[in-house]
Amino acid sequence: MLIDTSRTANLDKTMPYLIDKIEVSPSSGNYDILIGSNWLQDSASALASKILMDNVLIITNPVVGDLYAESLIKGLRQIGCSHIIRHDIPDGEHSKNINEYNRAQEALALNFPDPASVPVVIALGGGVVGDISGFVAGTFRRGITCIQVPTTLLACVDSSVGGKTGINFANIKNLLGVFHQPQMVVIDLATLHTLEKRQLCSGMAEVVKYGVVCNRQLFEFVEAHTEALLDIDPNAMAKVVGDCCRIKASVVREDERDTGGRRIVLNFGHTLGHAIESASDYRLLHGEAIAIGMLAATDLAIALNLCDKEVKLRIEKLLRKLQLPVEINGRDLQIESIMKTMRHDKKFSSGENKFVLPTKLGTWQTAQGIAESLIHKILSAYL
Ligand SMILES: NC(=O)c1ccc[n+]([C@@H]2O[C@H](COP(=O)([O-])OP(=O)(O)OC[C@H]3O[C@@H](n4cnc5c(N)ncnc54)[C@H](O)[C@@H]3O)[C@@H](O)[C@H]2O)c1
Ligand SMILES: [Zn+2]
Structure with missing residues (x-):
């Protein structure tokens, strides 16, 4: 070999x-x-x-x-x-x-x-x-x-x-x-x-997640090699899978059992994404829901003055190129059912929400206790 x-x-x-x-x-x-x-x-x-x-x-x-x-x-x-x-x-x-x-x-x-x-x-x-x-x-x-x-x-x-x-x-x-x-x-x-192509694109949403919060170079590599990745070019795909596995390996080394340490970063896009996935009754694939969850989380970061609008525009452009949804529109989803599912998410410690938010491309911070009215307003824009 x-x-x-x-x-x-x-x-x-x-x-x-x-x-x-x-x-x-x-x-x-x-x-x-x-x-x-x-x-x-x-x-x-x-x-x-x-x-x-x-x-x-x-x-x-x-x-x-x-x-x-x-x-x-x-x-x-x-x-x-x-x-x-x-x-x-x-x-x-x-x-x-x-x-x-x-x-x-x-x-x-x-x-x-x-x-x-x-x-x-x-x-x-x-x-x-x-x-x-x-x-x-x-x-x-x-x-x-x-x-x-x-x-x-x-x-x-x-x-x-x-x-x-x-x-x-x-x-x-x-x-x-x-x-x-x-x-x-x-x-x-x-x-x-x-x-199936749809499953491949869904997986690419997780790759974008690692890029946005952990590794700017990875994000930029996906931007520059989108077509090669969708064609599963072995060199481009090996680089991306390798980078993601390296990030996951380092997160797991620091916080193997997800006990409040760095593993939380992997939740970027997932707090709202899981709620959207479940409220869609799994008509949306995991990565598809996460794509929307990442955009909405970035909107939260912008609203809290943690992040520039340009970051959101770049993420949205990349998700579109990767054939991922950037809105929920037309999928017959009720905002109340998303909000309700979100409140039951295990990531809400003692009733208080906690989000992983991008600050720049490749960096992140958490924000806790974000007003439900703000989350509601941001989500409404996606329906
Ligand atoms: N353990 C963890 O850390 C962790 C992290 C994220 C997600 N998950 C779990 O992963 C599951 C989702 O995994 P998934 O997205 O891989 O879905 P999946 O395992 O259902 O696979 C998706 C579809 O692709 C088909 N398939 C798989 N490989 C194929 C191939 N090479 N060629 C053709 N068809 C193929 C499968 O038969 C299936 O129909 C969820 O249950 C989720 O909870 C676990
Ligand atoms: Zn995921």
Whole structure:
């Protein structure tokens, strides 16, 4: 396999290659994020060099599994993996539930009953597969090895890194879960080619989020390479995914368990975005709602004299170029239902709202207890 870590070379788009390696070092133990292209089959040897892998449960869904499980299994067989089971959960957010959690635990218990040969869980899919797989692995026999193989852009830049796992329960998103860091994250950028364009653009909203609050150069790179990114050019995409993973890794190192430290920065656009996503009854994809949430949060920053109008104009222009929505208009959403959902958000500590707001491109601060009337006024402009 060609190894290129310069991140600038013009690489043959059909050759398997490893492009980048990022170390994540939370207090619970270090692990690597490996970013490559066309290398799903070859990635097994990278896994085997770090992790004992005789027994494997691959958790996936029918869409992703039918596309990619075969090459992964081929690679695992080549490294001598003797017992591999593929376990599918149905496609979609509604599968992040207790029944699918039970079914996956049963698959582990029935296929790998010997306590002396504990299996490894490989999560092959987007954030839904990743979240439930991590929770299953984090609780089977009090925690077994989980490897994340994210196949959506959102999962590559966000959900596969950082160890937050879980399922929805009692109609509440992510109510049950544990922190369980993966032992490795294996990203194959070529898998993004089969992703629906709308899902790809939705993932780009998270990339913009990292750029706006954490890294101005990343924001400017996305501005300058929008078309290449939407075409999934491996060089441009590797740079962006690598930068996002580096930011997420540094945030996780400082505030692994999201206990009031730096991890809050990842909430930029999410306080209002989550409320919009949920009030739309998930007709808006996560990133689409976050796009609007980021704009509204920037409006708040401007209203509080924390940020210049030019910043908002640049964010809005970039979101449009990325084919993301910049208003809610026409989506039959009631402002009251957004406000109500927002009040119930876990980010509201003891009833007081708390927002991450951009100050300039690449810097941020928090603002607490913002008047509801101001939030209402700003949101109204998007309806
Ligand atoms: N754990 C975390 O830190 C964290 C962070 C952010 C989001 N999340 C969670 O992530 C979930 C959303 O993840 P998502 O946006 O990846 O959605 P998803 O997992 O539902 O994937 C989106 C769609 O793309 C399909 N798909 C995935 N990869 C594909 C590929 N390569 N080719 C073709 N189709 C493909 C899936 O089958 C699905 O239909 C939510 O449940 C959210 O709560 C978790
Ligand atoms: Zn998000």
